[in-house]
Amino acid sequence: MSEIRIKLAENDELNLRETLDCGQSFRWTENADGTFSGVAFGQYVIASMENNTLIINSLKENNEVNEKNERLWAYYFDLNLNYGDIKENLSCIHPIMKNAAEFAPGIRILNQEPWEALCSFIISQNNNIKRIKGIVNRFCTNFGDDLGENLYSFPTAKKISALSESDLSVLGAGYRSEYLIDAAQKTVTGELNLKEIKAMPIAEARQELQKVKGIGPKVADCVLLYGMHRLECFPMDVWMKRAMATLFPSMSPEDFGEYAGIAQQYIFHYSRMNTEMFES
């Protein structure tokens, strides 16, 4: 049992429920005591907050408390970026933007692993969040490594690349299974290089991701925002189209600036939790 403690900056904040259950990640589960169990970087951990300090507990002996691992989890929860300042700037853009940010002020954009984001958002297309979670979890329990406590690592591209569509039928993912296999094969051959895409100019990065079957403009932007931390991306799904048409009729994604992706996440969560705004 090891423990990492990371204190946030004075005017900054992190709310685990808002961040881990706002539709950007599909693998974390809340425990009865308010902590969250999950897996990232192949590590099974329990995350919790104490005042303004993030606590990462691991049951594994080999998960050493060292500087490198501390930096890794600070990176995952994006603690190097000050969201207090960003929220202040976004709130000046539009009064409803301010409402959305204040509705869930502890949301942060995670630094998820690119391959996990790629698969998760391929699965997300024309689907609902509850079923997405089920499919992603079956993906891990069937093809990932057992980490104990009934939690599994995210399957590698290499492993998935060798499977057939019938192997993936246990997922219940429907036609999306074909897309997952294509993504895995292109990753293994090097035709798709996620590390390089992460650093590409945005138009080129989008184009590269869309070479994968089942990845269009929306899924590409989700992979870029959630898996590659390209904060200028503003994924437009059915909820965001509704929200923009109703709440920001005169605005476009670019109007939110270099941190548009963070604005998008506030607006997405705000809209999904307040559906009465869209009933006519």
Add this chain to the structure above:
DNA sequence: ACCCAGGAAATTC
């Protein structure tokens, strides 16, 4: 039975 879901591909006009 019908409609929707963090869309994209295939087909048709």
Add this chain to the structure above:
DNA sequence: GAATTTCATGGG
């Protein structure tokens, strides 16, 4: 090229 239909699956 733009608009429409189809795709597999589960839930309401």
